[in-house]
Amino acid sequence: MASDIETKLAEMGITLPEAAAPAANYVPFVLSGNMLYVSGQLPGTPEGLITGKLGDGCSVEKGAEAAKACAIALLGQVKAACGGDIDRLVRVVRLTGFVNSTGDFTDQPKVINGASDFLVAALGEKGTHARAAVSAASLPFGVAVEIDGIFQIA
DSSP: OOOHHHHHHHHTTOOOOOOOOOSSSSOSEEEETTEEEEEEEOOEETTEEOBOOBTTTBOHHHHHHHHHHHHHHHHHHHHHHTTTOGGGEEEEEEEEEEEEBOTTOOOHHHHHHHHHHHHHHHHGGGGOOEEEEEEESOOGGGBSEEEEEEEEEO
């Protein structure tokens, strides 16, 4: 039987991906008590990674799409950390969004809204969170966005 969260995601046309394996010397998540710390997730889609530099040819809309893809990947990690039962998610506590952008680009918050808006739409009140949206001179594989997160689980 599908979980409440996965039912809502399905209504939105979203299927959670399998949790990505780490690409270097780190773990995908750490569970400490009821707090889950998820490593930075990249914006993967069936077509590949969403790449580009904001302020240099990559639009805010494409960046927001990348941020949403990161949020979906984060939820995939949460599901894995919860032994497949994503309904153990109590709330999204905090996101840190890194935006691959030029030095004069200042719309990082608009880009990371792609993740924040998606999480609130998918999770309601439990999707509201504290957040930082910061610029990065470059990101792994040239991706447009990387986001990590802190979650409370039951």
